[in-house]
Amino acid sequence: MTDNSRENFAYPSILTVALRNAGASLSTIKSFEAYWRALPPGVEKRPCPLCYAQGRQGWLHLTKMNGAATPVRCERCREHFVI
Ligand SMILES: [Zn+2]
Numbered sequence: 001m002t003d004n005s006r007e008n009f010a011y012p013s014i015l016t017v018a019l020r021n022a023g024a025s026l027s028t029i030k031s032f033e034a035y036w037r038a039l040p041p042g043v044e045k046r047p048c049p050l051c052y053a054q055g056r057q058g059w060l061h062l063t064k065m066n067g068a069a070t071p072v073r074c075e076r077c078r079e080h081f082v083i
Contacts, residue, residue: 011036012083015049024053048074 011033019029032052039046044062051058051074058076060083071082 012081014081014083018079018081019049019053022050022053024049028053046072048077048079050074050079051076 015036016029016033019032024032032047032049035047035052045059046062048058048060056076058074060072060074060081062070062072062083071080073080
């Protein structure tokens with residue numbers, strides 16, 4: 001538990017892949033990435049791309065541990081992502 005864990009959370013490219021696989025349009029993918037990047041650093045909730053593509057609001061709860069890839073789950077659609 002150090003302040004180093006509060007660094008800006010980069011946009012994980014796996015979410016673009018997930019959106020593509022879900023059939024999202026390029027404009028949806030671009031706007032989701034812009035939305036993600038606009039969120040302030042240190043926020044532990046991040047939007048779910050699949051819910052976003054459907055016009056819904058789902059949240060991924062980040063439990064980032066020592067910078068390692070961490071599985072997160074959307075509380076709405078239950079989709080898992082390793083980011
Ligand atoms: Zn979701």
